[in-house]
Amino acid sequence: MSDVVTYSREGNVGLITVNYPPVNALSHAVRSGLVAALEQGQKDSEAKVLLLLCEGRTFIAGADIREFGKPMQEPGLPAVVEQFENSDKPLVAAIHGTALGGGLEVALGCDYRVALSSARVGLPEVKLGLLPGAGGTQRLPRLTGAQKALEMITTGNFVSAKDALAAGIVDSVEDGGDVKAAGLAYAQKVADEDKPVRRVRDLTDKVDADKGSDVFEQFRTALQKKARGQFAPFKCVDAVEAAFTLPFADGMKRERELFMECMDSPQRAGLIHSFFAEREVSKVKGLPKDTPVRDVNSVGIIGAGTMGGGIAMNFANVGIPVTIVEMKQEALDKGLGIIRKNYENSAKKGRITQQQVEDRMALITGSLDYDDFKDKDLIIEAVFENMAVKKEIFTRLDSVCKPGAILASNTSTLDIDEIASATKRPEDVVGMHFFSPANVMKLLENVRGSKTSDEVKATVMAVARKIKKVGVMVGNCHGFVGNRMLHKRGAEAMALVNEGATPQQVDKVLTDLGYPMGQFAMSDLAGIDVGYRIREELRNAGENVAPSWMDKLAEQNRLGQKTMAGVYKYEEGSRKPIPDPEVEKIIGEFRKEQGITPRDITDQEILERCMYVMVNEAAKILEEGIADRALDIDVVWIYGYGFPAYRGGPMFWADQIGLDVILAAVEKYHREVGADHWEPAALLKQLVADGKKFGDL
Known part of the structure; x- marks a missing residue:
């Protein structure tokens, strides 16, 4: 028997115990050990009931990621679960922490399940482009019915022990933290009451009730919007439906067929x-693991606008008090009111309780006085993109804040070193670029200046984890990683419209690739004034920024969704972009002013010019060391810009x-378009010459 799975007995209960830190993943050793321990328990004449439980902080939390991509060694998980289900002694699974993926499937192979109240269960395989492949799609609906099974399997979301009890997934929920005691108590009850073997595969009530239901077609219809372009969620529906249309054994065969289709899909490779x-992005190149991290127990934020308010919510959500400073009481009151409204909306949707609304609001304090920052550990500036204003703010912060306080800018484009030059402590200055809406978007692009200390770098990466963001450390240049690439895509999108495409055609090509919205719809969401200010800042700095019809929109106060009109128009209460003849007219007038004769442009040209220019720019970013690895760029674009995760990020996609x-396309457009950003990157040329990929770097 494996060392990671042991068998023992207490009274008439046989214990199968998994101990494979840190999360008891289903490695080959664990699978083999489960089979061996089960056999031992079956032979133990003193054991009337068998109990499966795990040491450490969690039940079996899924597959062993160390075995991803390697050939499966026998026994495979379906066979393990089947052997558990075939046990002639009742089997009880005692769940604590998380029972996920294959872990929940093992528990479903048991006759009874008891969970601690803090436990969660789920089948998240769809998030890796797969479906549950060890009977999860066949056994779960026999306990929950079609609706709940489809919800869990197509989203991959976890459910609490309380919800699992209500859904029929577990048979009992126990308070307290002693999973062994809870499991033994339930197993003893099974023994004392002489409860029979109760195989999930034999349960028919929920299946019979949902046979012939239209729930499957309803889910497919809903997924056309929710999971547009994705492969696995639709296969999940097919697999669950098989539980209601086929005998169990045939349903298992169908699940395996669909599982292999997912395995063969390129989307699985992208999601993996x-x-x-x-x-991997949490590991910063050149930053020792033992780098000290400063305590961040209090935060100051400058600006109560959309970004400042959203940033404040991130900290309040995890119990860190925040002070927001504004210039005027009116702006402060408005910002705090919006924060409360956001929390209230979450409470109405059941995401948080009303008490949590009040608790979080109590952690956010408004002020008009920079002196209230004097004891803060971290101060984040979140005002509009103007270098002079930001330098003035950092000069004030330098004079007010305590030694060791981290001074961060939420700038999306500006030079961190120039901002830091306004202080006497450039080693404490860093960029923390949140993405809008800051309380929702997962990416935090942490920007190191040339003098930013390792301690500050390590701290802001730790802060990202603390506030549940995906932190990526990047270097300092105009636009950093994400916006630098976006600006190149934006320039091509603008050029394509200038040359004859429509904004909606450009956007459709991008959404067909898998983006949630296109370039111009995104501009409306972010606010057209944001890009306008950036262009004005560059013009003021002497840069040669070409005229744009987008400038005309900003000057006419068509600022996007917030004014109900931008590149598109919007109806009250809706974010759906509607093509606007007024904008077509503005674009037509701009073409005449510039002497441009419009031409027909194919979708393929739009795809190449919008995407390949980004890849070429990303290669330059890697050359310059602004990003350390191609995967850093992939993560920035997946979590900051909506690049479809199932395509793996722009570098993996390339x-x-x-x-x-x-x-070849970059060289062609360099000849035809002539813009500097089409100059082929040296790294791109070198990789092609060497027959290598970005993933080989």
């Missing part, structure tokens, strides 16, 4: 890459397209 990339194909 995204999964590992998200974990590798799939073929860097030789992309280089």
Whole structure:
């Protein structure tokens, strides 16, 4: 028997105990150990009931990621679950922490399930482009019915022990923290009451009740919007439906067929890459693991606008008190009111309680006085993009804040070193670029200046984890990683419209690729005035920024969704972009002013010019060391800009397209378009010459 799974007995209860830190993942050793321990329990004549439980902080939390991509060694998980289900002695699973994926499938192979009240269960395989492949799609609906099973399996979301009890997934929920005691008590009850073996596969009530239901078609219809372009969620529906249309054994065969289709899908490769990339970005190149991290127990924020308010919510959500400073009481009151409204809306949707609304609001204090920052550990400036204003603010912060306080700017484009030059402590200055809406978007682009200390770098990465963001450390240049690439895509999108495309055609190409919205709809969401201010800032700095019809929109106060009109128009209460003839007229007038004769532009040209220009720019970003790895760029774009995770990020996607194909197109557009950003990156040329990919770096 494996060392990671042991068998023992207490009274007439046989204990199968998994101990494979940190999360008792289903490695080959665990699978083999489960089978061996089960066999031992079956032979133990003194054991009337068998109890499966885990040591450490969690029940079996899923597959062993160390075995991803390697050939499966026998026994496979479906066989393990089947052997558990075939036990001639009742089996009880005692769940604490999380029972996820294969872990929940093992529990479903048991006859009874008891969970601590703090436990959660789920089948998250869809998030890796897969479906549960060890009977989860066949057994779960036999306990929950079709609706709940479909909800859990197509979203991959976890459910609480309380909800699992209500859904029929577990049979009992116990308070307290002793999972062994809870499991033994329930197992003893099974023994004392002489409860029979109760195999999930034999349960038919929920299946019979939902046979012929239209719930499957309803889910497919809903997924057309929620999971547009994705492969696995639709296969999940097919697999669950098989539980209601086929005998169990045939349903298991159908699940395996659909599982293999998902395994063969390129989307699975993209999602697996995204999964590992998200974990890898926390490791910052050149930053020792033992770098000290400063305490951040209080935060100051400058600006109560959309960004400042959203940033404040991130800290209040995790119990860190925040002081927001504004210039005028009216602006402060408005900002605090919006924060409360956001929390109240979350409470109405059941995401938080009313008490949590009040608790979080109590952690956010408004002020008009910079002196209220004097004891703060971290101060984040979140005002509009103007270098002179930001330098003035940092000069004031330098004079007020305590030694060791971290001074951060939420700038999306400006030079962190120039901002830091306004202080006597550039080593404490860093960029913390949140994405709008800051209380929702997961990315935090942490920007190191040339003098930012390792301690500050380590601290802001730790802060990202604390406030449940995906932190990526990047270097300092105009636009950093995300916006630098976005600006190149934006320039091409603008050029394409100038040359004859419509904004909606450009946007459709991008949404067909998998983005939640296109370039121009995104401009409306962010606010057209944001880009306008950036262009004005560059013009004021002497940069040669071409005229744009977008400038005309800003000058006419068509600022996007917030004014109900931008590139598109919007109806009250709706975020759906509607093409506007007025904008077509503005674009037409601009073309005449510039002497442009519009032409027909294909969707393929739009795809190449919008996407390949980004890949080329990303190669330059890697050359310059602004990003340390291609996967850093992938994570920035997945979590900050809505790049479809199932395509793995722009660099992974480029590798799939073929860097030789992309280089040939870049060289073609460099000849035809002539813009500097089409100058082929040296790294791109080198990778093609060497027959390598970005993933090989």
